[in-house]
Amino acid sequence: xxxxxxxxxxxxxxxxxxxxFNCTYSNSASQSFFWYRQDCRKEPKLLMSVYSxxxxxxxxxxxxxxxxxxxxxxxxxxxxxxxxxxxxxxxISGYSNASKIIFGSGTxxxxxx
Amino acid sequence: DGGITQSPKYLxxxxxxxxxxxxxxxxxxxxxxxxxxxxxxxxxxIYYSQIVNDFQKGDIAEGYSVSREKKESFPLTVTSxxxxxxxxxxxxxxxxVNTEAFFGQGTRLTVV
Numbered sequence: 137x138x139x140x141x142x143x144x145x146x147x148x149x150x151x152x153x154x155x156x157f158n159c160t161y162s163n164s165a166s167q168s169f170f171w172y173r174q175d176c177r178k179e180p181k182l183l184m185s186v187y188s189x190x191x192x193x194x195x196x197x198x199x200x201x202x203x204x205x206x207x208x209x210x211x212x213x214x215x216x217x218x219x220x221x222x223x224x225x226x227x228i229s230g231y232s233n234a235s236k237i238i239f240g241s242g243t244x245x246x247x248x249x
Numbered sequence: 250d251g252g253i254t255q256s257p258k259y260l261x262x263x264x265x266x267x268x269x270x271x272x273x274x275x276x277x278x279x280x281x282x283x284x285x286x287x288x289x290x291x292x293x294x295i296y297y298s299q300i301v302n303d304f305q306k307g308d309i310a311e312g313y314s315v316s317r318e319k320k321e322s323f324p325l326t327v328t329s330x331x332x333x334x335x336x337x338x339x340x341x342x343x344x345x346v347n348t349e350a351f352f353g354q355g356t357r358l359t360v361v
Contacts, residue, residue: 142291170349179339179352180292223291225350227343235299236307237282237343237350241291 139163142224142240150248153214157243159207159224167235169200170225171209174242180223183209211245219247252276255340255353262334262360270325270356272340279343281323282350285309286337298323327358334360 142159169186186198197210224240253274262268284292294307298317312331341350
């Protein structure tokens with residue numbers, strides 16, 4: 137089983153729609169959680185961190201459910217510029233404070249005009 | 250200004266040759282990571298390092314080697330033992346356990 141699993145996509149939605157991505161993680165030692173955005177042939181860039189209380193940044197809302205080991209990202213009023221691949225990311229702590237950052241396989245989003 | 254530098258951006262090598270990809274950061278981050286990305290796929294962890302002179306294997310370490318002799322540098326060698334080396338290689342660093350990773354612009358390696 138993969139440590140981080142995402143909806144495979146692609147999601148093709150009309151401009152202005154609301155779209156939701158889901159992600160599950162398997163390692164209970166996971167300490168911190170993020171959503172990254174990756175444009176075609178570019179490096180991933182941080183979209184937002186995900187907190188237990190949930191957090192919002194403009195049209196983007198992220199939620200974390202530790203009991204279910206589940207993370208979500210909601211995009212409201214989607215724009216053409218939101219077209220990208222969205223990556224769910226988990227920072228897993230190991231022994232001696234060592235940690236590794238694991239990425240999901242990504243969900244491709246295409247906003248249609 | 251601070252950041253992560255990967256070089257070169259594009260690299261071509263003949264099959265059977267070892268090649269070393271450079272990654273340098275001036276963010277004073279303790280942790281550094283190497284990922285591989287194939288077309289249409291997510292990022293897979295090759296190696297990671299939390300401190301100088303120490304590193305751990307990720308999920309796909311076979312055919313790769315790394316060193317961490319300096320805090321700011323984490324070079325990756327793709328050896329001839331790696332059966333399918335053609336890919337997009339991304340280096341990242343992070344400050345502490347709970348902070349996000351910052352990426353370099355990546356190196357596209359093509360083996361012919």
